[in-house]
Amino acid sequence: MPEGHTLHRLARLHKRRYAGAPVSVASPQGRFADEAARLDGQVLVSAEAYGKHLFHDYGPHGTVHIHLGLYGTFAETPLPETEPVGQVRLRLAGRTHWTDLRGPTRCELLDAAQTDAIKARLGPDPLRRDAKPERAWDRISRSRTSVAALLMDQAVLAGVGNVYRAEVLFRHGVAPLVPGRALDRGLWDAMWADLVTLMRHGVKIGRIDTVAPEHMPAAQGRAPREDRHGGEVYVYRRAGMPCLVCGTEVASRELVGRNLYWCPSCQPA
Missing domain, CATH: 1.10.8.50 (Helicase, Ruva Protein; domain 3)
Structure with missing residues (x-):
């Protein structure tokens, strides 16, 4: 299972590549299709990690919570997009890159209260400046x-x-x-x-x-x-x-x- 530094690297990468602009969101596999349709074309406000959890913040449209677990992986690729290979739970595409998520333990769209509840049950993260x-x-x-x-x-x-x-x-x-x-x-x-x-x-x-x-x-x-x-x-x-x-x-x-x-x-x- 990826440790916290991996999730923080992903958060920084996704924030740099996608935040601040509308993104294309899809679920080729179909298991995140309804949520992806609600987010498609919206602005990704920010991306952050807390422990082994990754959060993509879409402001009033909710936050995508991702936990990779033992088998989850991200594949990062420059544009242009190609047809998905394998069971792609989530595809995120922006101005220069697209990202495929496969096999996560969690990939869910949460509201602010649900997102806060996950963070509240975690201990302090040594990589966060707000850690206690x-x-x-x-x-x-x-x-x-x-x-x-x-x-x-x-x-x-x-x-x-x-x-x-x-x-x-x-x-x-x-x-x-x-x-x-x-x-x-x-x-x-x-x-x-x-x-x-x-x-x-x-x-x-x-x-x-x-x-x-x-x-x-x-x-x-x-x-x-x-x-x-x-x-x-x-x-x-x-x-x-x-x-x-x-x-x-x-x-x-x-x-x-x-x-x-x-x-x-x-x-x-």
């Missing part, structure tokens, strides 16, 4: 749930996924199964600031890089990481491989339906 990290701390500091599970709970923290979760815990030497209430406030503040930095970098370059210069492939004389997620990471999807810092074998286990990765030496219980 103390909201997340309030939940974490009172919880017996493991910090690894809390970081993936979108009601606690919005936009953080499995990669950022594993990497920020490693970077701060936090054992993933420690309960949230055992964290020190100063440590949480440092983790939040690190997430802001890492995720902003992800928005800028379009991939997740979490490794310090001294641990990069060129510095350590190793081959670059090959993974469809891209980027250089410390522990994510490196189970059984040596830790880049201490050489200990990276551990893995399932937690709340997702694979968790950590270094037992750098993140002692």
